[in-house]
Amino acid sequence: MSSGSVVADSQALQDEFNPFLSMAKEFEVAADHLNLDQGIRQVLRMPDREMKVSLPVLMDDGSLSVFVGYRVQHNFLRGPCKGGIRFAPEVNIDEIRALAAWMTWKCSVVNIPFGGAKGGVICDPRNMSIGELERLTRRYTVAIMDILGPDRDVPAPDMNTNEQTMAWIMDTYSMHVRRTTTAVVTGKPLSIGGSRGRKEATGRGVMISANEALKIVGRRPEDTRVVVQGSGNVGGVAAMLLHRQGYRILSLSDMYGSIHNEHGLDVPAVLTHLQETGRLEGYSEAEHLPNEEQLELDCDLLVPAATENQITSANADRIKAKLIVEGANGPTTAVASQILEDRGVIVVPDILANAGGVTVSYFEWIQDRMGYFWTEEIVNSRLEQIMVDSFRDVAETAGTRKVSMRTAAYIVAIDRVATVYRLRGLFS
Ligand code: NAD
Helix, strand or coil: CCHHHHHHHHHHHHHHCCHHHHHHHHHHHHHHHCCCCHHHHHHHHCCCEEEEEEEEEECCCCCEEEEEEEEEECCCCCCCEEEEEEEECCCCHHHHHHHHHHHHHHHHHCCCCCEEEEEEEECCHHHCCHHHHHHHHHHHHHHCHHHCECCCEEEEECCCCCHHHHHHHHHHHHHHHCCCCHHHCCCCCHHHCCCCCHHHHHHHHHHHHHHHHHHHHCCCHHHCEEEEECCCCCHHHHHHHHHHCCCEEEEEEECCEEEECCCCCCHHHHHHHHHHHCCCCCCCCCEEECHHHHCCCCCCEEEECCCCCCECCCCHHHCCCCEEECCCCCCECHHHHHHHHHCCCEEECHHHHCCHHHHHHHHHHHHHHHCCCCCHHHHHHHHHHHHHHHHHHHHHHHHHHCCCHHHHHHHHHHHHHHHHHHHHCCCC
16 A cells, blocks of 8 residues: 555544534535525534633642633524533544534434533543642633623533532632522532433433334334443443333443343443442453444444444444444444445434433523422423424434435434524624
């Protein structure tokens, strides 16, 4: 192979793994189906606002470090922006832009009145103390404060941020506006305005999506063998809820490896082991496999619920599942998506399948603004209603336009945003 073709291959691979390019590709395909005019495409491609901030933080050893943070607000047309904040060393503006746009489409596909945003701070939380993380979070909140607020932009947890981070943001914002403003963030602890059912919501949405998808293929949960990648908030909860519905969970994984039992795992026992030891390794009632093999296991339903770029041009033709429900954001590259479609695999895409989390975040925002909190039963039944309605909208569009569920989800989402744009008109 010439060095030129090696460079071209490595560029193609880099492009395949670039979330912004993946999202842009999906956007263009759906926009073509909608015959969207070039002007509106330009509006919807570009983020409405991007903020980059420098964050000086006093470290525990007395030194000063300056961190870089971003907040990208992709679109305000349907309401305040909504999207997580991640703390990670590899955060970059391309990734944050793509994730912000994804949030616009995700909120639109489940028809909740938010636009999309995402934030991030370049830092390595594993090497920071709680005090350093608190000072960084508070400084970041103040730096982006002018564009935050319950009616402007409502962050939530994402990679390496959690309920505690949201509590610090809520407190910092509230101290500045001189009143307790719980609705400025979601994913808070219950005692300061969090919602019942929020922790389970994404996994529950994945389960509801799987149930709806089974109806399309005419299969029963009892006859469905499932592989779940990831056993965290999304994968672990989805596995537990699917197990309770009668699905046979053959395999679970974490970042250290996978476990497999072809007769079905005792999911509660696996999750107890994981909670006690911190990893799946050592669980005795299963064989252990390297993660590369897990996605290719023989099964009926695959739930990638760990991280992005897991189903790629390198393994898409070896995936045996005929049904995939995406719990993670961007687990399938655009190239792999096409391979799966050509092979007739049905994929319930991330912007629909994992939208349960943002839906209950929306419920949290509503409850905070009303000052009246719902029971878990009410949260779960309203979530189910929204997920089922959204699934049906997407499946119907896929059927009438003869496109994949992914393209259909983008068509539904983009059409809703474009309709609002046309109705509101151009302010000038
Ligand atoms: P988490 O940190 O709770 O769990 C991630 C899990 O994946 C862990 O079990 C980890 O060990 C495992 N993992 C990481 N890399 C892996 C690999 N290469 N192979 C196998 N397992 C691996 O995170 P989460 O909240 O469950 O989020 C998972 C995905 O879902 C992310 O893409 C996230 O953006 C997306 N998501 C999360 C939510 C939410 O509400 N938490 C909502 C929408 C989308």
